Amino acid sequence: xxxxxxxxxxxPEPEEKPAKAPKAKAAEGEEKPAKAPKxxxxxxxxxxxxxxxxxxxxxxxxxxxxxxxxIQDLDLKFEKQKLPIAGMTDAxxxxxxxxxxxxxxxxxxxxxxxxxxxxxxxxADNGAQPSTLESFMIDERKVSLDLLLLYTAQxxxxxxxxxxx
Numbered sequence: 001x002x003x004x005x006x007x008x009x010x011x012p013e014p015e016e017k018p019a020k021a022p023k024a025k026a027a028e029g030e031e032k033p034a035k036a037p038k039x040x041x042x043x044x045x046x047x048x049x050x051x052x053x054x055x056x057x058x059x060x061x062x063x064x065x066x067x068x069x070x071i072q073d074l075d076l077k078f079e080k081q082k083l084p085i086a087g088m089t090d091a092x093x094x095x096x097x098x099x100x101x102x103x104x105x106x107x108x109x110x111x112x113x114x115x116x117x118x119x120x121x122x123x124a125d126n127g128a129q130p131s132t133l134e135s136f137m138i139d140e141r142k143v144s145l146d147l148l149l150l151y152t153a154q155x156x157x158x159x160x161x162x163x164x165x
Contacts, residue, residue, distance in 0.1 A: 045145050050113040053145075054078050054095065061149050062095070069153070069162045074099045083109065084130045085122060103127050104161060108136065108152060115143045121155055 045057050059076050066074050075098045080091050084107060095108040107130065109120040119137050122130035137143060137151050156162050 046115060046143065050093070050110075050115065051078075053115060054093075057145050058148055059095065061145060062097070062152060065149050065153060066097075066156075066162075071099050071162070073101070083107075083122075083133065084124075085133055088133070105130070106156060109133070115148065123156075123159060125159070 045053060048057070055078055059078055063074055063076055077096045078093070079096070080093050082089060082091050083094075093110045093113060096105065097107075098105045103126055104124075106121065106123040109122070111118040111120070118135070121134045121136040122132060124130040136155065137147070140147055140151075153162065
């Protein structure tokens with residue numbers, strides 16, 4: 001038997017870490033400034049009670065947006081009433097808009113007193129009664145004031161009521 005020695009691989013020495021700079025100490029007699037208290041975020045508009053949000057935020061925002069798009073004689077209401085479609089008897093909260101002397105009208109219908117709940121849209125032209133109830137904003141998980149205004153404008157524009165193509 002022969003004594004063979006296996007070559008040993010040198011173990012790497014641990015790298016030295018650079019020394020941390022000493023923390024600056026406050027001069028004698030000086031205190032560190034106290035951290036400013038965190039400002040609490042005001043609650044989101046959408047967290048207001050349903051009727052307050054619609055009356056105080058959505059209706060004025062909708063009126064302003066539509067006036068910028070050229071609709072000057074807009075009459076907006078927010079009330080709980082029966083649906084304007086024949087055969088529908090339940091009452092729901094609705095945003096109802098009329099212009100051009102009542103020739104054009106639309107309804108945004110809320111299934112519950114919650115802006116996150118299912119919503120519906122119906123419209124009528126030339127003074128007729130609405131005949132079709134359509135789902136409205138069905139793909140949105142979190143409804144905000146801006147989204148509600150945007151979708152309303154898109155839907156009205158889909159009728160070619162805002163911008164002519």
